[in-house]
Amino acid sequence: MANRYWVVSLPVQGSASSLWNRLQELVSKHSFDTPLYRFNIPNLRVGTLDSLLSLSDDLVKSNNFVEGVSHKIRRQIEELERVSGVESSSLTVDGVPVDSYLTRFVWDEAKYPTMSPLREIVDGIHGQVAKIEDDLKVRVGEYNNVRSQLNAINRKQAGSVAVRDLSNLVKPEDIVTSEHLVTLLAVVPKYSQKDWLSSYETLTNYVVPRSSKNLYEDNEYALYTVTLFNRVADNFKTSAREKGFQIRDFEHSTEAQESRKQELEKLMQDQEVLRSSLLQWCYTSYGEVFTSWMHFCAVRIFSESILRYGLPPSFLSFVLAPSLKGEKKVRSLLEGLCDSTNSTYWKGEDEVGVMAGLGGEADTHPYVSFTINLV
Numbered sequence: 001m002a003n004r005y006w007v008v009s010l011p012v013q014g015s016a017s018s019l020w021n022r023l024q025e026l027v028s029k030h031s032f033d034t035p036l037y038r039f040n041i042p043n044l045r046v047g048t049l050d051s052l053l054s055l056s057d058d059l060v061k062s063n064n065f066v067e068g069v070s071h072k073i074r075r076q077i078e079e080l081e082r083v084s085g086v087e088s089s090s091l092t093v094d095g096v097p098v099d100s101y102l103t104r105f106v107w108d109e110a111k112y113p114t115m116s117p118l119r120e121i122v123d124g125i126h127g128q129v130a131k132i133e134d135d136l137k138v139r140v141g142e143y144n145n146v147r148s149q150l151n152a153i154n155r156k157q158a159g160s161v162a163v164r165d166l167s168n169l170v171k172p173e174d175i176v177t178s179e180h181l182v183t184l185l186a187v188v189p190k191y192s193q194k195d196w197l198s199s200y201e202t203l204t205n206y207v208v209p210r211s212s213k214n215l216y217e218d219n220e221y222a223l224y225t226v227t228l229f230n231r232v233a234d235n236f237k238t239s240a241r242e243k244g245f246q247i248r249d250f251e252h253s254t255e256a257q258e259s260r261k262q263e264l265e266k267l268m269q270d271q272e273v274l275r276s277s278l279l280q281w282c283y284t285s286y287g288e289v290f291t292s293w294m295h296f297c298a299v300r301i302f303s304e305s306i307l308r309y310g311l312p313p314s315f316l317s318f319v320l321a322p323s324l325k326g327e328k329k330v331r332s333l334l335e336g337l338c339d340s341t342n343s344t345y346w347k348g349e350d351e352v353g354v355m356a357g358l359g360g361e362a363d364t365h366p367y368v369s370f371t372i373n374l375v
Contacts, residue, residue: 002321003375005102007039007297009305009317009368010337016316019337023318026333031326037103039317041298042114044121046311052303055119059300062126066293067373069133073286074375076140080279093287098374103319105294112295121299125292132285139281143274150267153260161216161223162187166250167260169216169223176227181208184233185215186224187246193222196245200224203239204232223248297372304368319372331365338366 012019020038027036046052074091081088093101107114112121156165166185176183188196193214201207211227228236237247305315322330 002035002099003373005319005321005372005374007301007317007319007370007372008334009301009308009315010334011309011367012314012316019316020318023316023337026337027320027330030333031322031330034320034322034326034330035103036320037318039105039298039301039319040107041302041317042107042109043313044114044299044302045117046306046313047117047119051117051119052307055122055303056307058122059303062122063293063296063300063370066125066129066289066296069129069136070286070289070293071373071375072133073136073282073289076136077279077282077286080275080282084275084279086279091283091286093290098290101290102294102372102374105298107298108291108295118299118303122296125296129289129292132289136282136285139274139278143271143278146267146271146274150264150271153264153267160218161221161248162246165260166223166248170250174213174215174225180229181227182230182233183211183225183227184236185248185250186212186226186240187248188222188224189244190217190220190222192244195243196224199243200226200240203243204228204235206232207236297370300370301368308368315368334369335366
């Protein structure tokens, strides 16, 4: 599958079939590794020259918008598949691979009646894709909100004892609570443990001797208990802080611990449901946006061909995927199939100014051409 295609139209002097045969022959002979396919466009409603000129001003901007939403959804799919551990598969549109849909494009008459004005078709596509983008923002926002809550909980559980949730580290039997006694939890730097053990009994009066117990250690800190009289707890906290020991506020509650556990389980379930739902929505919406994008490209190649070659419509449209090293050769082949006077004209000094009025790309040619990037 190629990731980059040119959509091109050439003016037809005789018959489209003879021009197509000539093109196939030249590409096969001089650039055999370049995939080439017809891009069949129905007879769309031309309208007035003024309407075409007005439309051409918006074509490039609208194309960039639709293409951007397509890529945004594709990137979201890739991220969700990676996080879910789902094996990444080729995206499909209407049940066929993306590149196959492009290279075998068929206009959807039921969705986009050919008798509709081009402006109506373009505005309809833009509006539909804008609605999908808004929906994407809402769905991704809901999913990311749950992810953020889970990440915050995980950080509390995985951080150092200076910041993490202590409920899984402290057992009920580690805490002494009575009318006169209280147990505090001290966070001690690992390199200061000897200092703590030799000094905690003297940080204030009424500390229970030999009451400090090591509950847990991580790479930076150790968590110790210390039991003392209630009435000196504030003085002890102040003295401990002055020596570089942090006293963590903690109240053991079986109910609170169970509530936190249930909250975590619910968030994990919500995340999985939202992730699965978002992934399925992205698969469907990518197909919708991509089909809209290809119809937009058909309108674009049609309108730019009318403005370039005139009326009645007489052009051959196709898609091809030359390699980077073969681009120059293919451009030369395509130029050779254009009228020589037309070719000379488009190489003139005013080419950029002329093309600006036709919504073309920066690199100008004596034929209509723009690029589709699938990724």
